[in-house]
Amino acid sequence: xxxxxxxxxxxxxxxxxxxxxxxxxxxxxxxxxxxxxxxxxxxxxxxxxxxxxxxxxxxxxxxxxxxxxxxxxxxxxxxxxxxxxxxxxxxxxxxxxxxxxxxxxxxxxxxxxxxxxxxxxxxxxxxxxxxxxxxxxxxxxxxxxxxxxxxxxxxxxxxxxxxxxxxxxxxxxxxxxxxxxxxxxxxxxxxxxxxxxxxxxxxxxxxxxxxxxxxxxxxxxxxxxxxxxxxxxxxxxxxxxxxxxx
Numbered sequence: 001x002x003x004x005x006x007x008x009x010x011x012x013x014x015x016x017x018x019x020x021x022x023x024x025x026x027x028x029x030x031x032x033x034x035x036x037x038x039x040x041x042x043x044x045x046x047x048x049x050x051x052x053x054x055x056x057x058x059x060x061x062x063x064x065x066x067x068x069x070x071x072x073x074x075x076x077x078x079x080x081x082x083x084x085x086x087x088x089x090x091x092x093x094x095x096x097x098x099x100x101x102x103x104x105x106x107x108x109x110x111x112x113x114x115x116x117x118x119x120x121x122x123x124x125x126x127x128x129x130x131x132x133x134x135x136x137x138x139x140x141x142x143x144x145x146x147x148x149x150x151x152x153x154x155x156x157x158x159x160x161x162x163x164x165x166x167x168x169x170x171x172x173x174x175x176x177x178x179x180x181x182x183x184x185x186x187x188x189x190x191x192x193x194x195x196x197x198x199x200x201x202x203x204x205x206x207x208x209x210x211x212x213x214x215x216x217x218x219x220x221x222x223x224x225x226x227x228x229x230x231x232x233x234x235x236x237x238x239x240x241x242x243x244x245x246x
Contacts, residue, residue, distance in 0.1 A: 030047065031217055032126070034063055036060040040138070087161050107200060107201075111153060113152055114152075145186065149165050163220075
């Protein structure tokens with residue numbers, strides 16, 4: 001049996017007991033929102049990925065984005081990525097756990113359909129300053145591009161990390177981008193109808209707040225057996241430690 005694990009500088013690589021399948025945990029470089037009126041929030045010190053609509057705090061409709069930088073990882077051979085997930089925390093405020101400041105699901109509907117897609121805008125563009133017209137154009141692409149993944153969210157999901165499985169096309173794109181580029185995803189509530197006072201997901205996801213420590217958005221990439229033997233992070237080689245058990 002082969003077993004091993006190494007964790008370095010925010011990159012976690014684990015080796016499955018029965019095969020050399022490695023898992024990369026890629027932290028989100030930047031997340032934020034754009035809204036239908038041309039407003040946006042993409043400041044590194046004020047990151048929040050709420051999506052939908054809620055009076056006063058989130059109006060008009062907001063859509064979110066997630067940037068991931070893959071340039072510091074080693075390039076991969078074709079078809080090395082076996083699966084990938086976008087992992088997002090949905091806050092919950094309920095005794096006895098009062099760490100979260102509020103509910104992450106705010107809607108009268110029994111469920112909401114959240115979709116993640118590609119966007120034609122680069123990670124640099126999503127993090128830049130914009131005119132109102134430019135921001136409205138970006139908003140229109142978030143959650144409306146090539147499908148990446150989707151999930152049906154219910155109030156019962158609050159207090160947990162949602163896992164959004166990514167499409168085969170996205171896996172190929174991640175494989176080709178590893179070590180050479182960045183990726184950006186946009187999200188929206190596909191079931192949003194604009195008729196309710198509240199229709200909001202991922203409320204209270206302020207990343208600078210203590211309750212979000214260790215619950216930041218991440219991209220979890222699983223490689224096929226043998227593809228992740230040697231990786232690099234920020235120019236430093238990271239070798240997966242392997243122990244053979246007879």
